[in-house]
Amino acid sequence: MLLCALFSSAPLVACDVAPPAEAPVSFNVRALSGTACGDPDNPTPGTSPFQDISSLTIAVRGIDPDTGAFDTLVRESTSLKGASALRIKNVPEGTGREVVLYGAGSAFDWYAKDPDVTIKRNSDNPVDLLFTRYGGFSCVAAPASVVNTIFPATATLGDGRVLVTGGFTDVVTDGGGSRLTAPSDQAFIVDPRTGELTALGTMGGGQGRAGHAMVYLEATDQVLIVGGFSELRIDESRAFPFAFDATDKANARNDYVIYDVAAGTFTPGVETMRLRRGFPRAHALADGTAVITGGGPWPFDTNEAGYLDVEVFDPEDNDNTGGFLDAKNFRSFYTRAGHSLSFLKNSAEGLTQLLVWGGTTPDRSVGHPAEVFRQSGRQRDGVNGTFVEVTITNQAPAYTYFHEATPLTGNRFLVTGGAAWDGGAIQAPRSDEAWLLTYTEDPAPKINVQKVPGLGAGRVFHTALSSDLVNVSVLGGFTGVEAITTDKVKYFDLGNPTGFWTTDNDASGLFAARGGNAGLVVQGGPILLVGGESSARPLGAVHRASVEIFTPSNLPEP
Numbered sequence: 001m002l003l004c005a006l007f008s009s010a011p012l013v014a015c016d017v018a019p020p021a022e023a024p025v026s027f028n029v030r031a032l033s034g035t036a037c038g039d040p041d042n043p044t045p046g047t048s049p050f051q052d053i054s055s056l057t058i059a060v061r062g063i064d065p066d067t068g069a070f071d072t073l074v075r076e077s078t079s080l081k082g083a084s085a086l087r088i089k090n091v092p093e094g095t096g097r098e099v100v101l102y103g104a105g106s107a108f109d110w111y112a113k114d115p116d117v118t119i120k121r122n123s124d125n126p127v128d129l130l131f132t133r134y135g136g137f138s139c140v141a142a143p144a145s146v147v148n149t150i151f152p153a154t155a156t157l158g159d160g161r162v163l164v165t166g167g168f169t170d171v172v173t174d175g176g177g178s179r180l181t182a183p184s185d186q187a188f189i190v191d192p193r194t195g196e197l198t199a200l201g202t203m204g205g206g207q208g209r210a211g212h213a214m215v216y217l218e219a220t221d222q223v224l225i226v227g228g229f230s231e232l233r234i235d236e237s238r239a240f241p242f243a244f245d246a247t248d249k250a251n252a253r254n255d256y257v258i259y260d261v262a263a264g265t266f267t268p269g270v271e272t273m274r275l276r277r278g279f280p281r282a283h284a285l286a287d288g289t290a291v292i293t294g295g296g297p298w299p300f301d302t303n304e305a306g307y308l309d310v311e312v313f314d315p316e317d318n319d320n321t322g323g324f325l326d327a328k329n330f331r332s333f334y335t336r337a338g339h340s341l342s343f344l345k346n347s348a349e350g351l352t353q354l355l356v357w358g359g360t361t362p363d364r365s366v367g368h369p370a371e372v373f374r375q376s377g378r379q380r381d382g383v384n385g386t387f388v389e390v391t392i393t394n395q396a397p398a399y400t401y402f403h404e405a406t407p408l409t410g411n412r413f414l415v416t417g418g419a420a421w422d423g424g425a426i427q428a429p430r431s432d433e434a435w436l437l438t439y440t441e442d443p444a445p446k447i448n449v450q451k452v453p454g455l456g457a458g459r460v461f462h463t464a465l466s467s468d469l470v471n472v473s474v475l476g477g478f479t480g481v482e483a484i485t486t487d488k489v490k491y492f493d494l495g496n497p498t499g500f501w502t503t504d505n506d507a508s509g510l511f512a513a514r515g516g517n518a519g520l521v522v523q524g525g526p527i528l529l530v531g532g533e534s535s536a537r538p539l540g541a542v543h544r545a546s547v548e549i550f551t552p553s554n555l556p557e558p
Contacts, residue, residue: 028126029130030194030195031049031130032131032195034047034107034138035047035137037512040148040544040546047105052108052110053104053105056079056101056102056104057077057100057103057104058074058075058076058077058558059099059100059102059558060073060098061073061100062096062097063096065092073092073097093119094118096118097116098114102134102557108134108135109135111524112129113129114128115524115525129524130192130195130549132551134551135504136506136550137548137549139547140190141197142197146188146197148545149167149169150517150531151166151229151232151518154518156216156520157216157261158216158218158221160193162191162192162520163187163188163216163223165214166183166184166187166212168182168210170182170539170542177237178536180229180231180232180233180536181230182208184208185202185209187199187203187266188200192526203266204266209229209230211229212228213228215283215290217284217288221261222315222322224282225266226256226257226273226277226280226292227256227277227279227292228252229244233245239419240429240460241536242460242536244337246297246302249297251278252277253276253277254276255269256269271323271324276295279402280293281295283354286346286375287351287375288316289314289315291311291373292310292311292312295337297337298401299364299401299425299426300335307335307336308331308335309331312325316380325379326382330385332356332371332373333365334360334366334371336360338402339356339360340403342407342413344372347374351376351377353372353373353374355373355413357413365399369397370437371387371389372445373385373387390446390447391445392446395435395449396449398433398435400421400433402417402460403416403417404416406472407469408469409469409470412437413437414435415437416474417429417455417459417462419460429457429459429460429477429479430458431457434451435449435451436449436450438450454490454499459476459477459479460479461478461517462474463477463529465519465520465521467521470493471492471552473550474491475527475529476517481535482537483513483514483535484515489508489511490502491503493554507552515532518532522549525551528548529547529548530547531546531547
């Protein structure tokens, strides 16, 4: 559904200062119905916000031209019912304007936001906004040709759209166990400004993969799709049933695909990595390259020290067709699998630094769950970057695999869930596995570790994301081969140290229990959730993709 609305701004009067010029602003407001996907093949009919909303609040925030502070510039309320156009006055022209629409309806509340609007004089300044259900889930309709998967991957493109690829489509029995198999080669794009899903077809013959990594390379407007599995073994005799042993290495991939955003094409890579990597962790670097770490058997491979090595992908290599730099002996201190790789900062020299956490054991890492990756300024000249050990202070952390590390303000990270190493094996996820990490350099790298109880049910392969570096939404996950059914939606508030955690019981009731989905924050703060299943046991028929936008109730109202 689409509502076209015109907002106009009139001049502000200030002494001895020329007032901002009049700058009309037009909005294309679309909406998703306020219903979770549930059964994606037969979604429950939803509620239209254009019929539901009785009162609409419009707020524009930005740098106040008088005070220099980031503040609310305009805030007005109006009735939406029967309106064909809306008008708001006295909005100064300028860049970095934040526009929020909040609709109070008889059934639900509704939310839409664009965090970065430029208002220019003599222009209509078109802005696309999407209404989604506030504190709930809104289903993005998928065509029957786009099927649901476990362990797909997502990447945000330069224009804010989201690329989704791969994932397993089947679980089959195998003797006394089972296997996740039939990896998909499908790809599609979700546009969070319009709520539309566009199928791209296939990544190419033989390119089906799951548990892979994707990195958007801004300088070349490409996406690196690398590694992953062709199948993954499930062994329910183990406390942590997802199994990747040294004998399973052939099930992982060492190749890559490049998606060219402008051309809309997928091209297989001309080289391969030195090792096969499942669930590798990858991150873009400041010089346009990408680093790829880990992805070996877990908890570790006693016969293979090669997973200490990292790969650096350079889209300019091989005459701009892309390839891996000759980074011999570029090694981390400890082999890792199921670890996290998080952005710390770009140095004064413009070089990227990343925090590596977990995915190892106390013995194998000699008590060092963390390292810092520091990029070299001469990678293309054959000069490797470095890894730096980190001292742990305060509390002794758990050594977890497949946790989530969510960046927060002040070089802090919230680590949630994961399966901990304990007594010779990776154990089942434990309840209240949540830690607040505070990184400092004074001058050597240190991490202060603080346990933050209140998460509730243990989980792996879940989602934990923040749009403001203060509030975190934690959703879903597996507790074993089954998805958790309690504490499905939890909120963490860094600004409330006396009560970090709350449970959103309303959203939990709406959330279809699942793990192994992909998730990321999209325009305005909502969370896009793609794929995942309620169980890693054989499921029967394949259904169309589950694609939802969750708009957490911890997003500030205007």
